[in-house]
Amino acid sequence: xxxxxxxxxxxxxxxxxxxxxxxxxxxxxxxxxxxxxxxxxxxxxxxxxxxxxxxxxxxxxxxxxxxxxxxxxxxxxxxxxxxxxxxxxxxxxxxxxxxxxxxxxxxxxxxxxxxxxxxxxxxxxxxxxxxxxxxxxxxxxxxxxxxxxxxxxxxxxxxxxxxxxxxxxxxxxxxxxxxxxxxxxxxxxxxxxxxxxxxxxxxxxxxxxxxxxxxxxxxxxxxxxxxxxxxxxxxxxxxxxxxxxxxxxxxxxxxxxxxxxxxxxxxxxxxxxxxxxxxxxxxxxxxxxxxxxxxxxxxxxxxxxxxxxxxxxxxxxxx
Amino acid sequence: xxxxxxxxxxxxxxxxxxxxxxxxxxxxxxxxxxxxxxxxxxxxxxxxxxxxxxxxxxxxxxxxxxxxxxxxxxxxxxxxxxxxxxxxxxxxxxxxxxxxxxxxxxxxxxxxxxxxxxxxxxxxxxxxxxxxxxxxxxxxxxxxxxxxxxxxxxxxxxxxxxxxxxxxxxxxxxxxxxxxxxxxxxxxxxxxxxxxxxxxxxxxxxxxxxxx
Numbered sequence: 001x002x003x004x005x006x007x008x009x010x011x012x013x014x015x016x017x018x019x020x021x022x023x024x025x026x027x028x029x030x031x032x033x034x035x036x037x038x039x040x041x042x043x044x045x046x047x048x049x050x051x052x053x054x055x056x057x058x059x060x061x062x063x064x065x066x067x068x069x070x071x072x073x074x075x076x077x078x079x080x081x082x083x084x085x086x087x088x089x090x091x092x093x094x095x096x097x098x099x100x101x102x103x104x105x106x107x108x109x110x111x112x113x114x115x116x117x118x119x120x121x122x123x124x125x126x127x128x129x130x131x132x133x134x135x136x137x138x139x140x141x142x143x144x145x146x147x148x149x150x151x152x153x154x155x156x157x158x159x160x161x162x163x164x165x166x167x168x169x170x171x172x173x174x175x176x177x178x179x180x181x182x183x184x185x186x187x188x189x190x191x192x193x194x195x196x197x198x199x200x201x202x203x204x205x206x207x208x209x210x211x212x213x214x215x216x217x218x219x220x221x222x223x224x225x226x227x228x229x230x231x232x233x234x235x236x237x238x239x240x241x242x243x244x245x246x247x248x249x250x251x252x253x254x255x256x257x258x259x260x261x262x263x264x265x266x267x268x269x270x271x272x273x274x275x276x277x278x279x280x281x282x283x284x285x286x287x288x289x290x291x292x293x294x295x296x297x298x299x300x301x302x303x304x305x306x307x308x309x310x311x312x313x314x315x316x317x318x319x
Numbered sequence: 320x321x322x323x324x325x326x327x328x329x330x331x332x333x334x335x336x337x338x339x340x341x342x343x344x345x346x347x348x349x350x351x352x353x354x355x356x357x358x359x360x361x362x363x364x365x366x367x368x369x370x371x372x373x374x375x376x377x378x379x380x381x382x383x384x385x386x387x388x389x390x391x392x393x394x395x396x397x398x399x400x401x402x403x404x405x406x407x408x409x410x411x412x413x414x415x416x417x418x419x420x421x422x423x424x425x426x427x428x429x430x431x432x433x434x435x436x437x438x439x440x441x442x443x444x445x446x447x448x449x450x451x452x453x454x455x456x457x458x459x460x461x462x463x464x465x466x467x468x469x470x471x472x473x474x475x476x477x478x479x480x481x482x483x484x485x486x487x488x489x490x491x492x493x494x495x496x497x498x499x500x501x502x503x504x505x506x507x508x509x510x511x512x513x514x515x516x517x518x519x520x521x522x523x524x525x526x527x528x529x530x531x
């Protein structure tokens with residue numbers, strides 16, 4: 001059996017922050033799908049676990065302006081079943097439904113989803129410095145000598161395309177961090193996947209008022225049809241006027257050590273017709289900066305084609 | 320088989336028979352260790368803890384199991400899966416991967432399917448826990464259990480309790496409308512024998528015959 005730990009359940013944010021107190025060995029327990037898994041492997045060794053499931057942070061609210069607030073303790077399945085959210089932000093709903101399994105989605109919280117670790121050896125054993133052999137799932141962007149593992153969250157890719165923000169609480173203070181600044185390229189410090197500070201707690205995810213996000217989708221390519229991490233995935237959001245793309249947001253999963261935004265592709269889509277030829281021409285720019293090896297050499301082309309497919313779906317919804 | 324005409328012997332069941340066999344086995348394995356030489360299988364014997372062993376740091380944990388409240392002495396690190404199998408004697412819930420990848424340990428928590436291997440028992444207090452043992456009404460199997468038998472929805476049977484717990488939830492959620500939907504919403508339960516065609520048929524039949 002893995003290492004013993006103490007347990008305390010709290011009912012309020014203030015109690016959670018006080019009990020956790022910034023200690024690296026005191027860990028929050030939400031859905032448990034990451035913590036318990038990694039603790040059994042010895043990759044996480046909490047001395048104390050703070051159960052935050054009783055904190056009322058599970059509300060999902062969509063405002064008239066089109067903005068939405070997703071409580072950090074909402075379960076993936078609850079968010080995925082929210083009808084108004086699905087209508088306004090299909091990219092978010094699809095990213096949730098295409099992830100994990102029904103059981104895991106019933107357990108995993110939205111906040112915890114953002115803090116899951118890549119499913120590679122580096123992150124799943126007690127010694128993160130052990131060398132890792134190149135593999136076919138390796139990322140092609142944001143690489144370092146220490147890690148090539150792609151970030152695993154589908155939801156985070158959708159949030160990256162939407163320019164969502166993460167609400168963080170620490171002590172009496174609170175801050176709002178853009179998703180692009182929340183995740184970091186792990187570089188020389190593989191275990192630091194985010195810019196969260198010790199003692200911080202995710203309380204909510206804020207989606208901006210984007211009425212045109214109805215024209216969005218999440219396309220995920222996997223080795224098996226379901227219950228698998230992405231080889232490549234694409235979140236696409238398009239705003240069209242008279243068959244012309246006026247605004248585009250493209251982010252990709254399975255390719256970066258953090259959720260990867262593709263600004264070159266976005267710029268190339270703008271003011272072009274919303275058709276397959278224009279999508280293909282813009283998607284070709286996704287290869288810029290990609291680094292591959294013998295085992296994952298197919299990823300740039302897979303990414304390019306997935307972008308085209310996602311744009312076609314998003315355009316059909318946004319028209 | 321047990322039937323009203325032919326009841327099983329008092330105090331005996333397949334489960335208690337297996338438990339007795341295991342205890343006997345541990346003794347047999349331990350014996351060669353006493354005869355000197357490195358005995359390759361003594362490690363098995365070392366893992367046998369005395370009946371009723373309470374580890375230091377154990378707390379009173381009260382669980383609602385299939386409608387009844389029961390209290391156990393458990394460490395905070397004890398998973399719901401281990402509590403069910405080792406403390407509550409509810410061995411129908413299976414330990415497959417123990418890492419949330421196979422679905423064999425699926426139970427219902429407040430009516431929703433979850434993985435008991437990634438749930439701490441202490442954190443499941445106050446919630447309504449339903450295991451495979453809680454589905455049948457006395458001698459009458461749940462329609463989904465019956466459907467798995469009729470459709471041959473298994474080969475070795477190890478994943479079956481998890482499949483059935485997932486299947487009943489799948490139907491209740493309204494995710495069993497067609498083959499494609501059932502495949503997608505049952506994808507969290509792996510069957511290494513590959514009995515998927517039978518499982519699919521069973522879920523369809525179970526969905527049709529589900530009783531109130």
